Amino acid sequence: MTILEVKNLKKIYVTRFGGNQVQALSKINFTVEEGEYVAIMGESGSGKTTLLNILAALDKPTSGEVLLEGKNVTEIKEKEISAFRRDNLGFVFQDFNLLDNFTLKDNIFLPLVLQGVTHQEMEKKLEPVAVKLGIKELLPKYPYEVSGGQKQRAAIARALITSPKLILADEPTGALDSKASDGIMELFEEINNDGQTILMVTHSTKMASNAKRVLFIKDGEVFHQIYRGNMKNDEMYTKISDTLTILATGGGNNE
Amino acid sequence: MNKLYFKLMKTNIKNGKQFYFPYILAGMLMVILFYSMRAIYCNEGIEHMVGGSEIKIIMNLGTYVIVIFSFIFIFYTNSFIMKRRKKDIGIYNILGMEKRHIAKELFVETMTIAVIVIAGGLITGVLFNKFFMMFLYKILNFETSIKFVISWAAIRYSLIVFTILYTVTVVYNVMQVKLSNPIELLHGSSVGEKEPKTKVLMAIMGFICIGVGYYIAITTQNPVKALMLFFVAIVLVIIGTYLLFAAGSIAILKMLKNNKNYYYQKKHFIAVSGMIYRMKQNATGLANICILSTMVLVMVSTTVSMYIGQEDIMNTRFDAEINISVYSDKLASNRETLRQLMEKMVTENGGNITKKYDNIKLNYTGYMEDGEFKLLGKDKQLDYTEMAFVTFMTKDDFASTFGIETEALLEDEIALFGTPEYDASEFKVFGNKFKVKTFEDFEYDSITSGMVKEDYYIVVKNEDVLEMLTETAKIIGKNTGWNYNFTYLYNFYMDIDGTSAEKKKCEQAIIDTKEKYMEMLNPEDASAGFQKIMFEGKENSRQSFFSLYGGLFFLGIFLGAIFLIITVIIIFYKQISEGYEDKDRFLIMENVGMSKKDVKMSIRSQIRMVFVFPLAIAAIHVTAAFPMIKRLLLMLNMTNSALYAKCVIVSVLIFAMIYVIVFMLTSRTYYKIAGNK
Numbered sequence: 035m036t037i038l039e040v041k042n043l044k045k046i047y048v049t050r051f052g053g054n055q056v057q058a059l060s061k062i063n064f065t066v067e068e069g070e071y072v073a074i075m076g077e078s079g080s081g082k083t084t085l086l087n088i089l090a091a092l093d094k095p096t097s098g099e100v101l102l103e104g105k106n107v108t109e110i111k112e113k114e115i116s117a118f119r120r121d122n123l124g125f126v127f128q129d130f131n132l133l134d135n136f137t138l139k140d141n142i143f144l145p146l147v148l149q150g151v152t153h154q155e156m157e158k159k160l161e162p163v164a165v166k167l168g169i170k171e172l173l174p175k176y177p178y179e180v181s182g183g184q185k186q187r188a189a190i191a192r193a194l195i196t197s198p199k200l201i202l203a204d205e206p207t208g209a210l211d212s213k214a215s216d217g218i219m220e221l222f223e224e225i226n227n228d229g230q231t232i233l234m235v236t237h238s239t240k241m242a243s244n245a246k247r248v249l250f251i252k253d254g255e256v257f258h259q260i261y262r263g264n265m266k267n268d269e270m271y272t273k274i275s276d277t278l279t280i281l282a283t284g285g286g287n288n289e
Numbered sequence: 290m291n292k293l294y295f296k297l298m299k300t301n302i303k304n305g306k307q308f309y310f311p312y313i314l315a316g317m318l319m320v321i322l323f324y325s326m327r328a329i330y331c332n333e334g335i336e337h338m339v340g341g342s343e344i345k346i347i348m349n350l351g352t353y354v355i356v357i358f359s360f361i362f363i364f365y366t367n368s369f370i371m372k373r374r375k376k377d378i379g380i381y382n383i384l385g386m387e388k389r390h391i392a393k394e395l396f397v398e399t400m401t402i403a404v405i406v407i408a409g410g411l412i413t414g415v416l417f418n419k420f421f422m423m424f425l426y427k428i429l430n431f432e433t434s435i436k437f438v439i440s441w442a443a444i445r446y447s448l449i450v451f452t453i454l455y456t457v458t459v460v461y462n463v464m465q466v467k468l469s470n471p472i473e474l475l476h477g478s479s480v481g482e483k484e485p486k487t488k489v490l491m492a493i494m495g496f497i498c499i500g501v502g503y504y505i506a507i508t509t510q511n512p513v514k515a516l517m518l519f520f521v522a523i524v525l526v527i528i529g530t531y532l533l534f535a536a537g538s539i540a541i542l543k544m545l546k547n548n549k550n551y552y553y554q555k556k557h558f559i560a561v562s563g564m565i566y567r568m569k570q571n572a573t574g575l576a577n578i579c580i581l582s583t584m585v586l587v588m589v590s591t592t593v594s595m596y597i598g599q600e601d602i603m604n605t606r607f608d609a610e611i612n613i614s615v616y617s618d619k620l621a622s623n624r625e626t627l628r629q630l631m632e633k634m635v636t637e638n639g640g641n642i643t644k645k646y647d648n649i650k651l652n653y654t655g656y657m658e659d660g661e662f663k664l665l666g667k668d669k670q671l672d673y674t675e676m677a678f679v680t681f682m683t684k685d686d687f688a689s690t691f692g693i694e695t696e697a698l699l700e701d702e703i704a705l706f707g708t709p710e711y712d713a714s715e716f717k718v719f720g721n722k723f724k725v726k727t728f729e730d731f732e733y734d735s736i737t738s739g740m741v742k743e744d745y746y747i748v749v750k751n752e753d754v755l756e757m758l759t760e761t762a763k764i765i766g767k768n769t770g771w772n773y774n775f776t777y778l779y780n781f782y783m784d785i786d787g788t789s790a791e792k793k794k795c796e797q798a799i800i801d802t803k804e805k806y807m808e809m810l811n812p813e814d815a816s817a818g819f820q821k822i823m824f825e826g827k828e829n830s831r832q833s834f835f836s837l838y839g840g841l842f843f844l845g846i847f848l849g850a851i852f853l854i855i856t857v858i859i860i861f862y863k864q865i866s867e868g869y870e871d872k873d874r875f876l877i878m879e880n881v882g883m884s885k886k887d888v889k890m891s892i893r894s895q896i897r898m899v900f901v902f903p904l905a906i907a908a909i910h911v912t913a914a915f916p917m918i919k920r921l922l923l924m925l926n927m928t929n930s931a932l933y934a935k936c937v938i939v940s941v942l943i944f945a946m947i948y949v950i951v952f953m954l955t956s957r958t959y960y961k962i963a964g965n966k
Contacts, residue, residue: 043715092880122884131877137568143553145881152552192881 037200037231038066038089042050043098045084060254062098066200066233071226073242074235075278076251082235083204085251088261089233090123090202091115103199120145120217124193124201129209132177138162138188139173145196163191167221183214190221200223203234209242219244239278242272252281294397301377301854307865308373308960312366314407315858318445319359320410322851324798325421328414329585332422343833344429347840355849357448362855367399368460369571370639371465378466392463399462403455407671411447422785428596431838447883465963486544491514495532502526519917526910528582533577538568538902540541558879559891560898567867567899576862577857582948583910585852590911592845594840595938598929603834605926607827609644610784610792611635611799614823616776620756622651624779627879630817631781634806638798640785647781649685651755653679653762656742661717664762677720677743681755687748698726698750706731707745716747719761723749784929786837787830796826853944857951861902868962873961892963896956909939 037149043062044242058081067074076082087093089100091107100107102122109172110118125131134140139160146156164170167187177185193201206222207215220243225233233244242248244267250258258281260273302309330348335341345622365894381391422435502525505518546552552561568945569577595602613631635642655664657677665671684704688694696702701724705711716723731746749755759775766773785792807822875888885890915937920931927933 042450113886116882116884116887125880125883131880133874133877135562135874140562144878145559147553147555147558148881148883148887149376150555151548156553157453 035068036065037058037068037070037103038233039099039101039104040089040132041101042086043088043100044096045081045088045093046096049063055239057254059088059095062251062254064131064249064256065260066231068231069229070161071222071232071244071246072234073276074250074251075237075239075248076231076257077281079124079232080251081254081263082251086172086202086235087205089123090125091119124196126186126193126203126206127199127204128192129175130182130189130209132185132189132192134177137174137176138169138180138184138191140176141188142173142192142195145192149196159195160191163194165193166224167194181214182210182218186210186214186218187221190218190225194225199231199240201230201232203232203236205236205238206234207236207238215241239271239274244269248274248277248279250281257281294394295401295681297394298401300396301374302402305370305373307368308862309402309857311861312370312695313367313402314404315363315854316406317361317410317413317452318854319355319363319851320407320451321414321417321757322847323352323355323450324411324414324440324443324447325418326355327849328438328440329422329425331440331446332438332444335535341836343836344425344840347837347844351844351847352446355851358851358855359451360454361933362858363454363458364461366858367462367545369866371462373866387672388466391466392681395462395466395538396459399455399459402450403458406455407448407451410451411444411766413449415444425839425843428843430835442481443742446612449460455816458772460881462812489539489540491532491536492540495529495535495537498525498529498532500529502529503913505920506839506913509920519921520555523915523916526913530679530910531573531576531580533906534568534579534903535572539565542568549810555814555887556894560894563871563891564771564898569865570920571863571899574859575903576897578859579906579910581852581859582904582907582944583914584605585849585856586907586937586944587914588845588852589849590933590940591922592838592842594929594933594941595922596923597936598927598932599834600931602838602926603827604833605928606716606834607825607830607952609784611640611781611783611785611796612825612827613781613783614825615779615781616821616823617779618776620752620759620777624649627779628781628805632783634799635783635785635795638795638802639788639791640783640795642783642801643786644784645782647779648682648688648690650778651681651758651762651775652778654683655679660713660715662690662719664765664769664773676741677745678741678743679743679747679957681758682745683755684748685751687746693729694727695748695926699751700754702726703752704748705729706748707743707747708732709743710964711745713802719758719960721761722745732958789831792826792828796829799826800829801825822829853947855946858934860951861958863899863957864896864959865962868959871963889960892960893956896952896959900948900952908945911941 040062041093043059044057045059046057048055049221061087062081074085088095089107091110098108099160107118132138133144135143142163143156144161146159151159160173164173167190168182169187169191172184172188173181177188180188183234186209190206193203203222208217210218218269222232223244231246234241236242246262247258248260248270250260258277260270260277262270264272326348328351329335331347335344363903378391378395380386381394386394418440419435419437425431425436438467442962454569470580502522505525542561542751545557545561545708546565551557568921595892615631624647631647632642632645653662653664655662655677656669656671656675657663662677662679663669665676670872681691684695684698693706698704701723702727703714703716705728710730711725711728716725750759755777759777762773762775785795786793801824803824861942871892875883878891879885879888920927922933
């Protein structure tokens with residue numbers, strides 16, 4: 035089943051001074067099936083973040099459609115947009131976005147509290163998620179008391195706890211050392227194996243090689259995509275590296 | 290190089306104008322108020338006014354208060370600005386500016402601000418001084434035209450005071466730079482936050498302090514004791530308020546947090562956890578707001594009620610328009626002659642008597658012991674609150690003075706009026722024994738009422754008894770070791786008609802001719818024993834009353850305005866600094882799926898709690914202080930408690946209104962910052 039469908043997405047920014055127009059996305063088309071694990075790669079300025087923002091309903095496209103389970107995200111009213119994001123999407127950020135004045139547990143509970151779930155139900159939902167992410171002992175701690183990797187685990191728990199249709203991750207390992215990154219990478223794979231659909235923007239070839247499909251964006255368009263098929267992680271890694279090289283050199287000398 | 294400093298300063302101030310503008314404005318207001326008050330003090334015209342000396346004393350007092358609060362306040366705002374500047378300073382340092390260069394930059398900046406503040410304040414102060422004078426004169430009923438004057442003396446004082454103040458500020462700022470390292474400076478405004486611990490002991494102490502303070506304020510009956518205890522109560526409540534804000538609030542919030550079903554609700558979740566941090570950082574600031582608000586409320590309501598209630602106070606203080614007292618060694622058998630002479634004195638000076646009565650009183654101050662009244666002496670000295678006041682009057686005089694008829698009395702019988710209840714059947718005084726025929730609870734509106742331990746009017750059969758009492762008192766008095774001089778006190782009360790000016794003229798005439806009548810009383814016979822004559826005219830005293838209460842009123846409004854300004858500025862800075870701190874927090878919440886509306890609502894409820902809290906506590910403080918202030922006002926002859934209550938309510942309402950307006954204006958700024966708009 036198709037979860038996410040992006041059709042002819044276009045985004046033009048007008049600079050603050052004068053009318054200079056910058057085209058961030060020119061024509062993006064792709065779909066994400068249920069249970070897929072998709073990584074989006076591209077150079078800085080290729081439009082990755084803009085795309086993610088539009089998917090997250092944080093920004094509006096100039097034209098085009100984003101369909102989440104057939105519902106056009108770009109047409110949701112301002113009033114309902116927060117509830118929509120809360121109920122359907124889970125977010126994982128590069129800098130964790132945990133609130134310093136909440137314990138990890140309360141941070142994880144935040145979206146549930148916003149949904150108006152009762153406390154008993156929250157505890158019930160938290161238990162399996164905390165166990166899975168291995169942060170059960172850390173729950174009463176505050177973000178400044180734990181490591182970066184542990185923070186990101188808590189942030190992932192926060193994204194998972196609402197059982198969202200789609201998890202949007204923005205450079206989830208961008209602020210972590212390699213060991214912590216590996217842990218998070220494995221975690222994403224595990225979560226995906228449990229059936230969770232993930233869409234991730236990343237710079238890291240290693241992280242992307244873990245995904246089931248990699249989309250490459252260049253100059254605001256989907257330039258290329260790689261399906262994992264039966265490839266192993268290292269084969270996938272090589273393939274992504276090659277593609278990145280092509281992307282960087284303009285693709286003139288290989289294909 | 291110097292140009293660079295000015296350039297840096299200009300950019301700084303321009304970039305941070307929302308911080309600097311209130312800082313400069315508030316400083317200027319302080320200068321304006323200081324100058325104005327000092328100018329009134331230094332004004333030569335005032336000295337020649339009736340009651341001018343009272344005004345001078347009050348204004349002098351006022352300037353000291355302003356100086357103290359200017360220091361506290363300007364330091365507070367300055368430290369706030371310095372906190373925000375720390376990052377800039379850190380960057381300068383890393384970019385290669387030496388500490389002495391930074392110190393120089395800060396010096397230039399602070400001094401430029403000081404010059405702007407002092408010059409601006411003085412110019413505005415001079416321009417507005419006439420307006421303040423007009424206001425003061427109107428309150429005081431002074432009828433003089435006011436000239437525009439520049440008070441050089443006041444300018445000199447202002448220059449000295451505020452130059453010192455800003456010099457101290459500069460030294461403080463420069464010290465801050467010298468004592469710090471660049472990395473610290475760079476992170477100066479973002480030190481990691483830890484959840485505050487619950488300080489149970491402190492919270493309990495806070496409650497106890499406030500409880501004891503309230504208990505004292507509510508239960509202390511004796512105004513003289515009240516005056517001393519009032520300060521104890523104030524100190525206790527101030528300490529308690531700080532403790533309560535610092536520890537009590539956190540204890541309560543933590544309790545709410547531990548109630549899971551309450552805590553994990555959208556409405557409470559963010560508010561409670563946000564509040565815990567807010568209270569940690571702002572406990573002192575909020576306690577300051579609370580105490581300042583209480584001060585404003587108490588001061589304004591007290592001075593306003595005294596000003597409005599002047600006429601009542603006058604009526605309590607003066608039994609009649611004209612009150613002549615004659616002290617005499619002898620019980621004049623010719624009381625009638627004396628009365629006629631006093632009446633003559635009034636009528637000859639142009640007074641038309643509409644009502645008159647007179648009495649003879651024997652006043653003694655001593656103490657009660659086993660049903661006996663004893664005099665104080667060398668061996669027996671007591672606190673005011675341990676003393677007894679007794680006043681002997683004849684049955685007839687008591688009836689004509691207070692309109693209370695007593696039962697017929699025998700020579701050795703008395704009727705007692707006063708407080709507290711006298712339950713013994715006998716009353717001994719100077720070796721005389723009296724049967725107490727009746728006792729009646731009697732509270733007379735006077736300065737003494739309720740101040741001493743026992744306060745009795747003792748009604749006796751006739752003047753013979755008074756004579757006997759005086760004779761025995763003289764004998765007893767010799768043994769005390771003190772040089773008592775017991776006299777009979779003749780009081781003549783007369784009301785006259787006419788306008789205020791006519792009455793005043795008549796009263797003045799009586800004062801001027803007083804000595805002449807005194808001579809007539811006692812032409813050659815020294816044995817008549819007249820000692821002195823005292824005169825009090827209500828109209829004549831009115832002006833000095835007006836000056837005193839009007840002056841206090843003016844001061845109350847003035848200082849009330851200052852405290853209000855300080856409160857407003859503290860609220861403003863608080864809102865801004867919190868806005869920046871909360872900005873990231875709310876951004877994260879929006880990312881996690883909190884709607885803009887929820888963010889706004891949550892911000893609102895938090896600010897509301899933070900700001901309603903001090904106001905509510907202040908209102909409770911004022912209510913608790915009410916009984917005590919009522920008693921203190923009684924000492925100042927202000928007996929109209931209903932009026933005071935009204936003044937309290939009106940001041941609380943007006944204050945709350947201003948508070949809410951300030952709150953709404955500043956929370957808009959806060960939302961602009963924190964709401965990511």
